[in-house]
Amino acid sequence: MDKQVIDPEGVYRLLLDTYGLSGKWEAETKWEIALGAFLVQNTTWHNTQISIKKLGEVTGLDPIVISELTAEELVPLIYSSGFHSSKSRLIFEWFQWMKSYQFDELAILHDYPDEEGLRKRLLQFKGIGNETADVLLLYIFDQAVFVADNYARKLFTGFGLAEAADYMSLKRYVEERTQLSLEEWQDFRGQILNFGKVFLRGKGPHEHELFEGYVVQ
DNA sequence: GGCCAGGACACCA
């Protein structure tokens, strides 16, 4: 039984056709998305939501109000999503940085016109690594990038792609072979999360039926 | 009661 060869964009279409779920990030503002991206690190979305709710009760998720809190004042608000020491510091640093640009991401894009330069700047924050940097580029700065997180690597590993073993290798592989609109890139990320949470669960990538008929090249 | 979740980082060889 020969497997059908598909490219990374084909994987996106396959997820859409197979499961038909929405990949949209449910958030009111980009501030909420950034907070979610920081707080969810190595934590469940459930615990993240508890923190965001508490932050919302105190600050209204207003970036100006948040930027006036110290890292110490942030700790009890984000306690339930774990790693409160490092995450509170990161949130503090992030909103101070945004404040220095009058909370205007377009002003940041003006200073960092190329995606690589902005990505390097994001990686300078302690607490922002490859995955969070790409999430910020994708949802805050509207850059067409691929987030090669653990679920993405499991997904592409399941399709037999050797590059999926390494974050940057998979990111480059997918980006070089895929032409999507910004909204589709954002949806792609959401589709992969849905796949990981809802369909992969505890299964290893090779145990999922989706992988039986296809290989990615 | 151990294990892990939508990571990142410091330290080590």
Next chain:
DNA sequence: TGGTGTCATGGC
């Protein structure tokens, strides 16, 4: 460059 310990809460 690659492997390992650490940070921490909440749900199962």
